[in-house]
Amino acid sequence: MNGILYLEDGTVYKGKGFGKVGTSVGELVFNTSITGYQEILTDPSYAGQIITMTYPLIGNYGVNNEESESSKVYAKGFVTKSISKTPSNYMSEKSLEDMLKDMGVVGVCDVDTRSITKRIRNQGALKCIISNENLSIKELEDILKKSSLKEDWMKSAGTDKVFHIPGTGPKIAVMDFGIKRNIINNLKYRGCDITVFPYYTTYDEIMNLNPDGVLLSNGPGNPEAAIEGIETVKKIIQKVPTFGICMGHQVLALAVGGSTYKMKYGHRGGNHGVYDIHKDRAYITSQNHGYAVDRKSVEDKGMEITHINLNDDTVEGMQHKELPVFSVQFHPEGAPGPTDSTYLFDKFIDQLKEDKKCL
Template sequence: MEGIIYMEDGRVIKGKGLGKIGTSLGELVFNTSMTGYQEILTDPSYGGQIITMTYPLIGNYGVNMEFSESDKVYARGFIIKSASNTPSNYKSQMSVDDMLKEMGVVCVCGVDTRMITKHIRKEGALKCAISNDGTPVEELKKMVEAYVSDDDWMKSAGTKEVYKIEGGGANVALVDFGVKANIVRSLVKRDCNITVFPYGFSAEDILNGGFDGVLLSNGPGDPQKAAEAVCEIEKLIGKIPMLGICMGHQLISLAVGGQTYKMKYGHRGGNHGVFDIQKDRGYITTQNHGYAVLEESIKDKGMVVTHRNLNDGTVEGMKHEEFPVFSVQFHPEACPGPQDSMHIFDEFIDIMKG
């Protein structure tokens, strides 16, 4: 079956259909990771987006649901150059095509994904339609022109109810804006006693819950749309140790009175260089975000920049001058990706101990 990609600037690319038969709309982005397609697809931070993989061969080691970052796919679509139908891995349970069909993801393959990536880098993230059900190009054009993204997926990506994961160590309140499973695994590995809160959490519940610290998770969408969460985070700053990751990092900046902005095409991949100013060393990190903290906006808000992106100089980490509050834009749990920055979780444990 034929697959079609239609971009809001009128560009049409034709390939082959894969995965669920249908049509989907979203924001077209690219990811530069060479592995980890399963973790990428199941990362809630991709809510509302159509992912283009720059690496040409996808599916060669199959899929094992044990390694998923959530229980479903939040991405709106998937674009790849070549799909392997004969995965080679003793742990493989299914092919990537089977996974896409099972999880209801429209895919187009057989296209030049690096050309698409260069186009996004030039024009910025674009509204896009992806179809493999025979929908005519003119109809896709109308759908894209009418498409409006709410960009507030963090309100629905995470848990709806409070739940606990028992442990014998530090009592951690984890606020779920669309948390990746490996963030939870990283806390469990450190024997934390975890209580997971949904988007509509109350600062009072956390402050009265006997917690040693609070972790604000990653999540999809525009941080400025999370006004209710920002208000509650503001009440927590200075009263409890806090770590923010990705979306959590951005929300902390807003809670102290800073600003965030939408990047031209974001950072997505497992090979982004970050410089740790305090330790005078660099890391290779995993990233997935389309928004960033405006550095000028936090300079007089008590926050100090601790990490900087080695490609474009954007803020990758910060800490409060007075309170035990710090955050990183990258993913220290790194799934997929290098584990250079796993020590961030150890530092969080240390500040909870005082």
């Protein structure tokens, strides 16, 4: 079947369709990862977006039930140069195309992904419509004009009820803005007793748990939309050690009185260099975000910058100068390279022990 991308600037890319037969509207972004397409698709932070993979060979090792970061695909579409329909890997349980059909995701392949990526880099993330239903350009244009990307993706991607994962270690409250499964796995690996809350849960409800620490998760969309979460975090950081990841990092910045801004095309991929100022060491990190923290705005509010991006000098991490509160923009659970940044989870647990003196 035919596939097509129609961008809000009028640009058209024609190729072949795969996955679910349908039409979707979303924000067109690109990801520079070579592998990990299953984790990317199931990352709730991609809610409302159409993902273009810059690496040309996608789907060649299939998908399995172990690698997903959530129970569904939150992305609105998937764009590749080529798609493998004959995957080969000992863990493979089905093809990527079958997964997209099962999850209801529209795909387009055989398009010039280098051209798409360059256009996004030049113009920024674009509103786009993806279709493999043989609709005309005029029909696509009309649908795109009538559509809106404004939605509280955090509420749809995050949990809507409290749930508990028992453990024998520190008691952790997680504010879920759209959490990845591997973040929870890293807490479980460290023996934590975990309770996950919707991000809009009140301060009193969370503190009734008497948590040893609070983790602010990743999630999709504009951090300024998390109004209830920001107000809750303002109070939490005064009482409990807190660790923010990605969206959690941005929400923390807003909670201390700082500001965030929308980036031109964001950071998405498993190969972003980040410098840890305290360790005097660089790390290759996994990232997925379209907003960033304004450096001066948080430095004026008692935060110290701990990590910076080696490509564009944006803020990648910060910690409070007096409180046991810190955050990173990248994904320490993402495990993209031989020396990863999961040490940040250990730092969080060490802060809990220092704060309680008895864990």
